[in-house]
Amino acid sequence: MFDYYANPARFMKLSGVLLPWVSGLTVILFAVGLYWGLFIAPADYQQGETVRIMFIHVPAAWMATFVYGYIAFASAVSLIFKHPLADVAAKSAAPIGAAFAFLALMTGMIWGKPMWGAWWVWDARLTSVLVLFLLYMGYMALWQMIEEPIQAGRAAAILGLVGAINIPIIKFSVDWWNTLHQPASIVKGGGPAIHSSILVPLLIMIGAYMVLFTALILAAMRAEILRRRVRNMRLAQAEGGYHG
Amino acid sequence: MGKYAYFIWAAYGVSALVLIGLTFYIWSDLKRQARLLRRLQDKGTPKRPSARAMDNAP
Amino acid sequence: MRLVAENLECVRGGRRVFSSLSFTCAAGEGLLLTGPNGSGKSSLLRLIAGLVQMRSGRLGLEGGDDERSIGQHTHYAGHLDALKTALTAYENLEFWAALYGGDPDAALEGFNLSHLSDIPAGFLSAGQKRRLGLARLFLGQRPLWLLDEPSVSLDTASREILGAIMKAHMAAGGLLIAATHVTLGVEFSRELKLGGRAA
Amino acid sequence: MNSFWAILRRDIRLAMRQGGGGGMAVGFFLIVVSILPLGVGPDLNLLARIAPGLLWVALLLSVLLSLDRIFHADYEDGTLDLLATGPLSLTLVVIAKMLAHWITTGLPLVIAAPVLGVLLNLDTQAFLPLMLTMLAGTPALNFLGAIGAALTLGVRRGGLLISLLVLPLYVPVLIFGVGAVNAVLVGPSPFGSPFMILLAITLVSAVISPIAAAAAIRLNLD
Numbered sequence: 001m002f003d004y005y006a007n008p009a010r011f012m013k014l015s016g017v018l019l020p021w022v023s024g025l026t027v028i029l030f031a032v033g034l035y036w037g038l039f040i041a042p043a044d045y046q047q048g049e050t051v052r053i054m055f056i057h058v059p060a061a062w063m064a065t066f067v068y069g070y071i072a073f074a075s076a077v078s079l080i081f082k083h084p085l086a087d088v089a090a091k092s093a094a095p096i097g098a099a100f101a102f103l104a105l106m107t108g109m110i111w112g113k114p115m116w117g118a119w120w121v122w123d124a125r126l127t128s129v130l131v132l133f134l135l136y137m138g139y140m141a142l143w144q145m146i147e148e149p150i151q152a153g154r155a156a157a158i159l160g161l162v163g164a165i166n167i168p169i170i171k172f173s174v175d176w177w178n179t180l181h182q183p184a185s186i187v188k189g190g191g192p193a194i195h196s197s198i199l200v201p202l203l204i205m206i207g208a209y210m211v212l213f214t215a216l217i218l219a220a221m222r223a224e225i226l227r228r229r230v231r232n233m234r235l236a237q238a239e240g241g242y243h244g
Numbered sequence: 245m246g247k248y249a250y251f252i253w254a255a256y257g258v259s260a261l262v263l264i265g266l267t268f269y270i271w272s273d274l275k276r277q278a279r280l281l282r283r284l285q286d287k288g289t290p291k292r293p294s295a296r297a298m299d300n301a302p
Numbered sequence: 303m304r305l306v307a308e309n310l311e312c313v314r315g316g317r318r319v320f321s322s323l324s325f326t327c328a329a330g331e332g333l334l335l336t337g338p339n340g341s342g343k344s345s346l347l348r349l350i351a352g353l354v355q356m357r358s359g360r361l362g363l364e365g366g367d368d369e370r371s372i373g374q375h376t377h378y379a380g381h382l383d384a385l386k387t388a389l390t391a392y393e394n395l396e397f398w399a400a401l402y403g404g405d406p407d408a409a410l411e412g413f414n415l416s417h418l419s420d421i422p423a424g425f426l427s428a429g430q431k432r433r434l435g436l437a438r439l440f441l442g443q444r445p446l447w448l449l450d451e452p453s454v455s456l457d458t459a460s461r462e463i464l465g466a467i468m469k470a471h472m473a474a475g476g477l478l479i480a481a482t483h484v485t486l487g488v489e490f491s492r493e494l495k496l497g498g499r500a501a
Numbered sequence: 502m503n504s505f506w507a508i509l510r511r512d513i514r515l516a517m518r519q520g521g522g523g524g525m526a527v528g529f530f531l532i533v534v535s536i537l538p539l540g541v542g543p544d545l546n547l548l549a550r551i552a553p554g555l556l557w558v559a560l561l562l563s564v565l566l567s568l569d570r571i572f573h574a575d576y577e578d579g580t581l582d583l584l585a586t587g588p589l590s591l592t593l594v595v596i597a598k599m600l601a602h603w604i605t606t607g608l609p610l611v612i613a614a615p616v617l618g619v620l621l622n623l624d625t626q627a628f629l630p631l632m633l634t635m636l637a638g639t640p641a642l643n644f645l646g647a648i649g650a651a652l653t654l655g656v657r658r659g660g661l662l663i664s665l666l667v668l669p670l671y672v673p674v675l676i677f678g679v680g681a682v683n684a685v686l687v688g689p690s691p692f693g694s695p696f697m698i699l700l701a702i703t704l705v706s707a708v709i710s711p712i713a714a715a716a717a718i719r720l721n722l723d
Contacts, residue, residue, distance in 0.1 A: 400507030
């Protein structure tokens with residue numbers, strides 16, 4: 001069984017080494033991906049230039065779900081192995097995942113406007129991302145409400161798992177709800193058979209977002225570990241406060 | 245860029261804003277926690293046993 | 303300044319807590335409230351502070367500032383410490399200093415809490431919270447002190463401090479009414495037994 | 502007078518530190534507005550027509566949700582006892598707390614409302630009137646709500662009881678709030694008249710509720 005206060009020192013050392021490299025890689029990938037997507041890739045015959053928004057919408061939507069999966073995995077590890085680093089990982093990932101979900105919604109709306117004339121259309125995919133965004137809000141609020149980190153970690157782990165189990169159910173019900181109501185909008189272009197000239201920059205951009213996530217999660221976990229250490233020291237200061 | 249240029253730049257602008265903002269938020273939080281920790285350590289406060297284990301467990 | 307009470311009657315939750323209770327407390331005097339639990343000690347203190355309405359009787363503070371109610375002349379320290387766990391020790395006292403006047407640092411110093419000034423109150427132990435609550439007594443000039451079991455969860459060192467400031471308050475011409483089983487080395491001028499028929 | 506600002510500042514600081522102040526209320530506002538179309542259906546024209554009503558009802562419920570935070574914390578840790586014997590009369594204390602609560606929950610809701618209007622395909626023409634009516638209406642919601650909060654201080658499951666006490670009081674604010682917004686969109690009557698009545702309701706409640714809430718608190722301190 002892991003010693004309950006597993007050794008974050010090793011993680012701190014490791015993340016300290018990794019962080020600069022990962023950040024460098026993020027910058028490179030973004031440079032290549034953006035240049036390729038904005039200037040080299042051809043415009044879509046149907047949507048014209050606006051298809052370029054796909055290069056930041058699809059990665060954001062993908063990351064929103066990926067990060068929640070990451071939180072669910074970390075929650076499972078935290079509950080089964082009682083590993084406190086898993087709590088730290090899950091807590092640090094939530095704001096990043098929420099930001100990606102928010103971006104997916106924003107870029108989705110901006111992409112949709114020229115097509116459907118309305119900023120927000122209750123399209124199945126956008127609605128599921130919206131519900132996912134609400135899940136993130138609830139998850140982060142739960143972390144904030146409970147004072148003691150270990151207890152908060154356990155509660156958040158349970159919510160994380162329950163949320164993850166519900167995501168496919170939500171996805172299915174929203175899709176069903178969408179077809180039921182015969183949406184006024186045409187189905188967005190860019191189906192699975194994307195032409196390779198667009199697919200490659202898209203994959204690069206997804207890679208860039210993944211590496212960015214890695215850099216952000218490492219930094220956020222370091223901050224969270226320090227925050228817990230500060231808290232412990234303050235408690236120690238209060239407890240050891242009988243001198244004088 | 246065609247007549248939809250405005251939308252494209254809006255989308256990229258929002259993405260840049262949020263991603264850079266997020267990076268800055270996490271980076272400044274890291275700096276703040278480090279500063280708080282240094283200030284507490286300078287005060288030479290006794291570490292709680294469990295906190296000490298947090299640092300040099302096997 | 304003199305606090306005069308005649309035939310006070312107090313009913314709380316349909317139960318007559320005490321009736322026809324009379325006493326006086328002049329400047330520099332200390333009134334010790336004794337009696338079993340539930341005999342109305344807390345109710346009497348809250349009644350004087352104006353938190354509890356009396357059914358009948360008269361309560362007057364001669365020599366006080368007439369525009370302000372009796373309650374606004376008092377420092378009331380009840381069972382609860384009135385601390386915000388999210389605020390640090392200093393911020394808690396800084397707030398009360400804004401209301402009562404006085405200097406938060408001196409108040410922290412008074413109860414040996416200066417080294418805890420920027421620790422959130424939620425992190426403090428029960429004894430430290432109690433001391434932080436009582437540190438309010440150092441703030442502002444409130445002539446009438448109403449203390450309800452002030453020494454609960456205090457250690458010996460803090461009890462000496464509490465006894466000392468109570469004596470200093472009385473020496474400076476303040477009025478003190480306290481419900482406590484531990485006299486903290488304070489010579490009370492008079493004792494008021496509650497619980498049985500009015501003494 | 503600086504004790505009035507001291508109470509106001511402390512309450513705002515507390516709200517910011519614990520649970521992100523209006524964060525919870527805005528979160529609830531977002532969730533309610535998001536799930537309504539899931540029930541009503543994604544038809545944009547329908548949504549556009551009922552958007553003002555939905556937004557206002559969601560606002561009402563969001564304010565209702567955060568009401569028990571106004572006095573309850575201070576009641577439980579003994580601060581209210583001291584505030585009652587403090588230099589400031591209880592009515593002024595109550596006004597300070599209501600104002601702080603409005604700033605930390607009312608204002609964020611008003612700012613979030615137009616953003617959520619996009620979800621309901623609200624006509625852009627109605628964005629400004631929506632914000633104006635909510636800016637005028639939310640103080641009334643907070644003031645009236647504070648009376649409910651003060652009355653239910655001693656009650657164990659006060660949250661539920663507050664909604665029963667306070668929602669009827671909210672009806673006029675809702676009617677004239679939505680009426681003013683619809684006046685711009687559809688409106689037989691001009692925007693002005695319902696808006697003026699809404700302002701009147703707010704002013705009246707600003708006068709009555711501190712006195713009523715203070716009396717209710719004094720009752721519950723006993």
